[in-house]
Amino acid sequence: MVENELAxxxxxxxxxxxxxxWEGEVEPTHHLMKDLQLDSMGLTVLAVELENHFRIRLSAEDSVGVNTVGDLMRLVATRAAGEPRAAAGGAP
Known part of the structure; x- marks a missing residue:
């Protein structure tokens, strides 16, 4: 994991x-909805908070293929680094 992904x-x-x-562990392998029990409102809060913190913009297209914490982590790290799309490995 690169430093940007850890952040x-x-x-x-x-x-x-x-x-x-959420009071449990949050690991890259955890599924956002199944393991962390996030609903559409929780996912929206998470996305908006990440956008604000990292000063990026995530679109509905970005969410395709993002199922786990790791998928989201790689997508946000890629966007924060200024790249248009995440590398292969789950996120578009």
């Missing part, structure tokens, strides 16, 4: 615990 993971963990009141 994104730390922010995802902060948002999920503080904003969404």
């Amino acid at each position: 994104v993971l730390r922010e995802i963990r902060r948002i999920v615990s503080q904003e969404l009141e």
Whole structure:
């Protein structure tokens, strides 16, 4: 995992615990809806918080293929680095 991805993971963990009141672990392998029990509102809060923190814009197209914390972490890290699309490995 690159440093940028670790920063994104730390922010995802902060948002999920503080904003969404999740009390369990948050690992890259966790499924956003199944393991973290996020609904559409929770996913929206998470996306908006990440956009604000990293000063990026995520679109509905970006969400295709994003199922796990790791998928989201790679997508946000890629966008924060200024790349238009995430590398192969789950996220578009």
